[in-house]
Amino acid sequence: MDIEQWLYSLPLRLRSFFHPKQVDQEMKEELSEHLGQQISENIAKGMSPEEARRSAMRAMGGLAQIEQQCRDARGGSVLQDLAQDLRYGLRQLCRAPGFSALAILCLTLGIGANAAVFSWVEGILFRPYPLVAHQERLFAVAITVQGERIDLLSWPDFLDLRRNCTLCEDSFVSKITSSTLNIGDHAEVTTGSIVSANYFDAIGVHPILGRGFEAGEDVGNDSNPVVVISYRFWRNRFKGDPQIIGKTQRLNNVPHTIIGVAPEGFYGTFVGRAMQLWVPVSMEETFDSGGYKLEDRGARWIESYVRLKPGVGRAQAQQQISAIAARLQKDYPATNRGRSIGLWALWQTPFNHAGELLPTLQVMVAVVAFVLLIACANVGNLLLVRSFVRRHEMSVRLAIGASRGRLLKQLLTEGLILSALGTAGGFLMAYWCRHLLVMLLPVREGDAMYLPGAIDGRVMAMSLGICLVVTLIIGLVPALQTHHLDLAGPLKAESGGVVGVRSKGWIRSGLVIFQVCLSFILLVGAALLLESLQRIRSTSPGFSTTSVAVTGVSVVAAGYDVPRAKTFQNELIDRLVGLPGIESAAFARVTPLGYGAFSSTPIAVDGYQPSPNEQPEVDYNQASPSYFTTLGIPLFSGREFTRSDDENAPPVAIVNRTMVERYWRGQDPIGRRLQVKGRWARVVGVAADSKYESMGETPKPFFYVPLRQDFDREPDLYIRTTQSLPSTLATVLRTVHALDQNLALYETITLQEQVNRAALPQLVAGTLVSTLGGLALLLAAVGLYGVMSYAVAQSTRELGLRMALGADPANLLRLVISRGLRLAAGGVLLGTVAALAVTRLLGQLLYHVSPHDPVVFGLALAVITSTVIFACLLPAWRASRTDPARVLRG
Amino acid sequence: MSKPADLVQGTLDMLILKILALQALNEWSISQRLKQISSDVLGISDGSLYPALQRPRTSRMDSGQWKASERNRRAKFYSLTRLGRKQLEKETANWNRVSAAISGIVQLKEA
DSSP, X not given: OOHHHHHHHHXXXXXXXXXXXXXXXXXXXXXXXXXXXXXXXXXXXXXXXXXXXXXXXXXXXXXXXXXXXXXXXXXXXXXXXXXXXXXXXXXXXXXXXXXXXXXXXXXXXXXXXXXXXHHHIXXXXXXXXXXXXXXXXXXXXEEEETTTEEEOBOHHHHHHHHHHOTTEEEEEEEEEEEEEEEETTEEEEEEEEEEOTTHHHHHTOOOSEEOOOOTTTTSSSSOOOEEEEOHHHHHHHHTTOTTOTTOEEEETTEEEEEEEEOOTTOOOSSTTOOOOEEEEGGGHHHHSSSSOOTTOTTOOOBOEEEEEOTTOOHHHHHHHHHHHHHHHHHHOHHHHTTEEEEEEEGGGOTTSGGGGGHHHHHHHHHHHHHHHHXXXXXXXXXXXXXXXXXXXXXXXXXXXXOOHHHHHHHHHHHHHHHHHHHXXXXXXXXXXXXXXXXXXXXXXXXXXXXXXOOOOHHHHHHHHHHHHHHHHHHHHHHHHHHHTOOSSGGGSOOOOOOTTOOTXXXXXXXXXXXXXXXXXHHHHHHHHHHHHHHHHHHSOOSSOOTTEEEEEBOTTTTTOOHHHHHHHHHHHHHHHHTSTTEEEEEEESSOTTSSSOOEEEEEEETTOOOOTTOOOEEEEEEEOTTHHHHHTOOEEEEOOOOTXXXXXXXXXXXXXXXXXXXXXXXXXXXXXXXXXXXXXXXXXXXXXXOOSSOTXXXXXXXXXXXXXXXXXXXXXXXXXXXXXXXXHHHHHHHXXXXXXXXXXXXXXXXXXHHHHHHTHHHHHHHHHHHHHHHHHHHHHHHHHHHHHHHHHHHTHHHHHHHHHTTOOHHHHHHHHHHHHHHHHHHHHHHHHHHHHHHGGGGGGGOOSOOTTOHHHHHHHHHHHHHHHHHHHHHHHHHHHTOOHHHHHHO | OOSOTTSOTTHHHHHHHHHHHHOOEEHHHHHHHHHHHTTTSSOOOHHHHHHHHHSGGGGGEEEEEEEEOTTSOEEEEEXXXXXXXXXXXXXXXXXXXXXXXXXXXXXXXXX
C-alpha cells in the first residue's frame, strides 16, 4: 500500500479505533438496510413476509460472520484486538493476584539487575564523565614506546598533534594533580586538574558563575594564576558565595584568582575521582613537580583526549595520528625515537582508574544475564501452570472459532503486560541501585571515588529490548502448551497423574533443570570470588599490615627545596620516634601495593654473566633508615640502612631473597657489588621477599637503595604504632604542624587498608556475584517449589492409591523429595560441566584459587542440595498428608 | 462463504470501482447493479459484497455521504475518489491485457 492510499484510509482506521461503536452501528445500519431491501423485494415477488425474511437471511449468509469480516477488513482491528487483549489480560492478572505478583517480582528482579548493571557499564565505561558532551567520540591519547610500553605525551607533542590532526574536532589536556589549599593557618590536600585553555569549551561544560579559561591562558610559565572551582568546593568552602568571582585562593602557596564555578554534577575527566579545581597548563610548574616542562619535548606528563569529528572512525583517526607521530620521530629523533601515538576508547584510558572495574563489570554482565534467564524460566513455569488451569477457557475459545493465531496474540499480550510491569519495576530498582557500586567501594578521604551509574536513553533502550525478548519467551512457553490443546481433552475427566511422568511435564522439568544449572554456576562463581577475597586478605604480603600507618607530607607544594626537605625529613622522624605509642617511623618513595610506580633500572652484577639477549632490569625502592623495622620486613643477613648511608657515603643496596637466588645463585651477596643506574653499589643486607605491586604477583627480584642516595622530596611516611589510626593521625598532624603550619598530610591509612584496596575488584565482584547468586538460588527454589506443589496437587489420586496400598507417609515424603532431587541432580550435572568451562573466565579476579577448586564445587553442591530439599519439603509434607479415603472416594 | 471460487482474485474490487465510476450508489444498489450487469453469472452473494466495500481499499471510494435510499431510509452512498479513478484505470488496463492473453491461449487450435 503506498503512502497516498494509506493516508486516504487513515481517517477510517482511526475512526474505527476511537469510535468503534459508532462505526459498528453504521455498519449494522447498512446491513439491515440491505436486508430490508431484499425482504421488500421478496415480498414484491409474492412471498409471505416470514418467507421473504428467511430467504433474505439465507442469501446473506451468517450476519455475525459478515460483521466480523467487515471489522477485520477495516483494519483497525489490530489495535482493537490489542486493546481488548490488554483489558482481558489485566483482568486475568487481577484474578490471580498471587501469581501475578510473583511473576512481576521475578521479572522486576531479573530486568532490574540487568538495567542496573547496564547503567554501571554506561556510567563507568562508556559515559564516565557526567555533563561532558559527545563522549562517544572522545578518545584518550598516549604514547606507545616500541608498541609495548605506554607513556604520556609532552606538551610540545600535544601542540603538534592538535595542529595537525584534521580529523579531530578538538583536543584537550586534563592532567590530574594534587594541590594544597592554604586555608587560614593550615593547609589541606585536594585534587584538581591541569588543563589546556580550551578545556571547558572542548567538553561543552559552561561555568555557572564567571568564565572558563581563555585562549592564551595556557601559555607561559606560571603566568596565569587563575582557577575554576567545582560546585561542591564552592558550596562547602565558600558557602556558595555569589560574589566569589575575582576572589583569591592560595593553592600550593601561590595566590590564584577564582574566575569560574563549574556546574553542579560536573566532576572533571578522570575516572574514579571528583576534581575540585582546574588550573591552566601555564601553572604547571606550581603543581607538577620536576620543573618547567612546557617547552621540553622530553618531559612526558600530558594526559590528553581528542574528540573525533562526527563520522570519523577510530581506525581512520589512528592512521592520521600515527602519521603525525612518524613525522615527530623524524623531526625530533632525540626525544621521539621509537614513540608512536595511540588512541584508546575512554573505558581503556591508560592513565586513570577506567580499567579497574572492567573485569568485574564483564563478569556482572554475564551474571545478570543468568539471573534474567532464571527469572524468565520461573515466570515461564508459572505461566505453564496457569495455562494448564486455563486450558478449559482456551478450548472453549478455540471451539467457538478463535484462531490459534488469535490465542497466541492473547498470550503474547499477557506476557507483554507482565514484562512491561516488570520493566517498570526494574527501572525503579536500577534507579535505586545506580549508586550501589560506589557504596561498595572503600571510602577515601578528601575526594570521593565518583563512579555512578547513568540511566540514559541507551540503558532504557537496552531494557526495553530485554522486555520485548522476555515477552516473547514467556508468551511463547504457554503457547507451546496450547499447541497440543485438543478440543475434547478438557471435557474429559481430570486424569490422575503420576508424580514426575506427565506427558507434557518435560517443559516444566526442563525449566527447573535449567534454573538449577544456572544457579549452580552462579554459586560456584560466587564461592570462588569469596574464597579469593578471603585468601587475599589473609595472605601475608610480606610486611606487617595492622600496626603500620602510611601517609605523606606535602612539602613540594609548600615550596621546599631539596636541602630543606632533607632537614625536614630527619627532624620529623626524630620528633615522631620520641612520642608515646610510636615505635618507629621511616620514609620510602613508593608504598607497596599502592598506585605509585617503582623505579626500575638495568643492573649488572659481579660474577653474573647474562645470556646474550638478556638485559637484566629490576625494580627498586628508595628507603630511609628503619624502613625494614617499621614495615616488619625481616632481614636474613646484613644490616638496615643508617643515617650514615647518605649522599656522601659510598652507595649501598639491600637485595631481596629472590634476587639472591637469581643473580648470586643463593650465595651470600653481602659485600658484593651491584650496578644501579650506572653506579656500583655494595650489597649490605638481604631482605625477605614481599608483595610489591599486586597480591597476585609471583616472587620477583627487588632491591632497595638509601633514600638519601636517590633522593625524593615527597616520599611516603610509615609509622609503626600501638595506637589507633585516628590518634596516630592526630599525633602526626600535630608534629608536622609544629614544624611548619603550611604543610598538609595526604590521606592516612593502615597498610591493611592498602592491601584491602588491592583486593577491591574481588571485593566488589564477590559481593555482587554472591548477592545475585543468592537471588538466583531463591528464584530457582521458588520455581522448584512451584513445580513440585503442582505435581503433588495433580497426583493426589495416585498418592492416595499408594497410601491405600500400604505406603506410609514417610514413603511419600521420600518419593516427592527424591523426585525433586532427581531434577536438581540433572541441573547440577549440567551446571558442573558448564561451570568447569566458564569459571576460567573469572581469570584475573581469582587469587590462588583454581577455577576448578573441588572444595568450592562441593560447597556449591551442598548449598544447592539443601535448598532443593527445603523447597520440596512443603509439597512433600502435603503429599504425605494425603487422605486415601477422601481422595479415592472423590 | 466469502467470494465465489470462480471470481478471479481482485476482480470484485474492479467491478465495484467500475460501477461506482458510473454513479454514486449505496451498498444495496451496488449489489443489484452487479447482479443486473453480470446477469447473475458471477454469483456474488450478498454476504461477500459488504466486506469487500469495507476493505481499506475503501480509500478509493468516498463513503462520507449519507443520503436517502430508494426506500427513503438513511443509506451510505459511495463514490469514487481521485485515487479510485486512477486505480480503476490501472486495473482495467491490466484486465484487458490479461484477458486478451488468456482468451488468446484458450482459442488456440488443438493440433
